[in-house]
Amino acid sequence: MQRLTERLWSRRSNWHVGDLAWQRFEHVGREPEWQFELWHRDGEVAAWAWEQRGTDLFLQVDPACADLADEVLKRFPGRKVMVLDAEDHLIAALERQGYSAQDGQYQVFMSHDLAGLPEVELPAGFTVRSITEADLAQRVEIHQRVWHPSRVTEESYRNVMAAWPYRTDLDWVVEAPDGRFAAYCLVWLDARNRVGELEPVGTHPDFRRLGLGRAACFGAMRALRDLGAEQAIVYPVHGLPAEKFYLQLGFGPYARTLTYARD
Ligand SMILES: CC(C)(COP(=O)(O)OP(=O)(O)OC[C@H]1O[C@@H](n2cnc3c(N)ncnc32)[C@H](O)[C@@H]1OP(=O)(O)O)[C@@H](O)C(=O)NCCC(=O)NCCS
Structure with missing residues (x-):
C-alpha cells in the first residue's frame, strides 16, 4: 500500500x-x-x-x-x-x-512552500524541540489532552514510532516553563516526493492562542525543509478553527474531499 x-x-x-x-x-x-x-x-x-x-x-x-x-x-x-x-x-x-x-x-487540502519559513517566536520560558523516545509518556499525555477522549495510548504510540516513515526528529513539541508539553506537531516525510504531511497537530487547552501551535508547526516544518522537503501539506476539516489556524500560518488550499454514497 x-x-x-x-x-x-x-x-x-x-x-x-x-x-x-x-x-x-x-x-x-x-x-x-x-x-x-x-x-x-x-x-x-x-x-x-x-x-x-x-x-x-x-x-x-x-x-x-x-x-x-x-x-x-x-x-x-x-x-x-x-x-x-x-x-x-x-x-x-x-x-x-x-x-x-x-x-x-x-x-x-492545503499546502505551504518550505522556502522562507519565519523564525519561531515563543513566549518567555517556553522552548520548542523534537522529541526522543524517552518523551513517550508525556507525548501521549498531550495528545490525549488535546483529543479527549482519545484512544491513543503509550502502546499505540510506540507502534506509531516504529512505523515507516515516522522519525523522532519530525515529532515536535513546545515545552512550558514547568516542563509540561503545551503543543505538538508531528510531520511525516515522503522523501521521494519531497512533501511532508502534518498529522496530527494540537495545543493543550490551557495554552491556546499563545502562538504555541504556530511554533510547534514551524519548528517541525523547518526540520522537514532541512531534510530536503519542498512543501508541507495538511487537511483540516472545513469550518473548524484549525482551518483558520493553518490559513494564518500561510497554508493555501489546493483541493477538497468529496464523499460519495449510493442511494
Ligand atoms: C488548532 C490549534 C492547534 C491552534 O493552536 P494554538 O496554539 O491555539 O494556535 P496559535 O496560538 O499558534 O494560533 C496562531 C493563529 O491561528 C489562528 N487561530 C488559532 N486558533 C484559532 C481559533 N480557535 N479560531 C480562529 N483562529 C484561530 C489565529 O489567527 C492565531 O493567531 P492570533 O491568536 O494572534 O489571532 C488548537 O486550537 C488545537 O489544538 N485544536 C484542537 C486540535 C486540532 O484541531 N488540531 C488541528 C487539526 S490536526
Missing part, C-alpha cells in the same frame, strides 16, 4: 504515506473492523482498498489502471467513499457504479 501511495503522490492524490502510517497505528485493536485488499498489474500494486466497519471504503487506484476502480467498488459495493475532487478517474467510476456526491463535512 505504502509503495503505491508514494508512487502516486501529487496534488491530485488523496493519500500521503503519513496518512496510512498514522491511521493504521494510532490505535490498537482496530484490526477486526478492517479489511484490506490489493490489486496488482505488471507485478506492482496498482490499487488498494481499506474497508472500515463494513460501511466506509478508502481506496487508491493508479490512474494508469483506471478500470480497476470499478473492480474495487464492485468488490465492496454500497460503502461510503471519500475521494479528492481532483481524482477524476475515481469520480468517473463512482458515477458509473451509481454513486453520487453527498452534502456534509469535508476536508480542505
Whole structure:
C-alpha cells in the first residue's frame, strides 16, 4: 500500500504515506473492523482498498489502471467513499457504479512552500524541540489532552514510532516553563516526493492562542525543509478553527474531499 501511495503522490492524490502510517497505528485493536485488499498489474500494486466497519471504503487506484476502480467498488459495493475532487478517474467510476456526491463535512487540502519559513517566536520560558523516545509518556499525555477522549495510548504510540516513515526528529513539541508539553506537531516525510504531511497537530487547552501551535508547526516544518522537503501539506476539516489556524500560518488550499454514497 505504502509503495503505491508514494508512487502516486501529487496534488491530485488523496493519500500521503503519513496518512496510512498514522491511521493504521494510532490505535490498537482496530484490526477486526478492517479489511484490506490489493490489486496488482505488471507485478506492482496498482490499487488498494481499506474497508472500515463494513460501511466506509478508502481506496487508491493508479490512474494508469483506471478500470480497476470499478473492480474495487464492485468488490465492496454500497460503502461510503471519500475521494479528492481532483481524482477524476475515481469520480468517473463512482458515477458509473451509481454513486453520487453527498452534502456534509469535508476536508480542505492545503499546502505551504518550505522556502522562507519565519523564525519561531515563543513566549518567555517556553522552548520548542523534537522529541526522543524517552518523551513517550508525556507525548501521549498531550495528545490525549488535546483529543479527549482519545484512544491513543503509550502502546499505540510506540507502534506509531516504529512505523515507516515516522522519525523522532519530525515529532515536535513546545515545552512550558514547568516542563509540561503545551503543543505538538508531528510531520511525516515522503522523501521521494519531497512533501511532508502534518498529522496530527494540537495545543493543550490551557495554552491556546499563545502562538504555541504556530511554533510547534514551524519548528517541525523547518526540520522537514532541512531534510530536503519542498512543501508541507495538511487537511483540516472545513469550518473548524484549525482551518483558520493553518490559513494564518500561510497554508493555501489546493483541493477538497468529496464523499460519495449510493442511494
Ligand atoms: C488548532 C490549534 C492547534 C491552534 O493552536 P494554538 O496554539 O491555539 O494556535 P496559535 O496560538 O499558534 O494560533 C496562531 C493563529 O491561528 C489562528 N487561530 C488559532 N486558533 C484559532 C481559533 N480557535 N479560531 C480562529 N483562529 C484561530 C489565529 O489567527 C492565531 O493567531 P492570533 O491568536 O494572534 O489571532 C488548537 O486550537 C488545537 O489544538 N485544536 C484542537 C486540535 C486540532 O484541531 N488540531 C488541528 C487539526 S490536526
